[in-house]
Amino acid sequence: MTEKSTTSFDLNALVEELKSASRSAAPKPEVKAIMERVFHDPDTIRQHIPEFEEDEINLYEDEAISIWVCQFMPGSPIPPHDHQMPAMIGLYAGVERNRFFKLEAESKITETGYVDLNPGEILNITPTAIHTVECVSEEPSCGIHVYFGPLQSIDRSLFDQRAGTCLKFTEDTFNRLMVEQHRC
Template sequence: MFDTDQFVSDCLDAVRADRSHRGVLEVMQRALADPAAVRAAFATPQAGVLAPLFRSDELTVLNVIWKPAMAVPPHNHNMWAVIGVYDGREDNIFWKRLPDGRVTAAGAQSLSAGDVVPLGRDIIHSVHNPVARLSAAIHVYGGDFFADGRSEWDAELLIEHAYDLSVARARFG
């Protein structure tokens, strides 16, 4: 059985023992070994949502519900992240910054229920839910996800601009 409070506590213990993502990755892998238990711990989602389960300067834990066919343009976090999908799919495209500030695709990874992936501090990625239903994941960040200072790239022109949290939240609504 997955317990959200215990998961958050285990993540906090892990990050306090080692500021890198390694301990949180192990916590997430244990939790996502049974994605059905994680899914059962949350109410059945009815809509897209970016729901904080925990937030501090050292750690943010989010329950992320992706709307069908939802896409988020390239963006950075300026902190490490650990992503664990517990329902549906999450397709990530990884980008590399060009000298002119734009980005170009550099790789991709598709995550299904039970998959866990760490993202380094400097990763730029975009996310797409390729299925015709809601998809769900837990995202853990090594800092305050909602703090200023991040960037996003225009989906069409791939030009960098400041990340706008209100625009990001509206995508989920």
């Protein structure tokens, strides 16, 4: 068995590897093994990953897997949402706080706790989990987010905490909630 080098990082090669794993008989353990191997050396990812102009870049999506590079700026949490599919986040820079919520009666949500993800760490998220993501480091937090399904076409939810409502996830609604929650 040959060990893959951990001293270089090729984003396109990672995407191809994750796509292949998603089509295997055991997608989750295979993707997890790839993520653990690659994120074992977060500095190498950081040094070799391309610079993107936008904060959230979809690298690939099909019925089996969606792969994103996500950068979050300090002090700008994204609204609570679910994915309706398992997800795996690997972090290579900054600190990304994932706050988790439980759904109460009438679409109200209450926080149950949070996980701070540091460079080199991987977080698994269950399909029905409701979370927010926020950068809590001085530098932006940067990670690769993998979803086991077609994230942009599946029906999933956003939660308006002020109104106590559950909304269909759309880009417009997401952007509206982003603006509203940062208004004092």
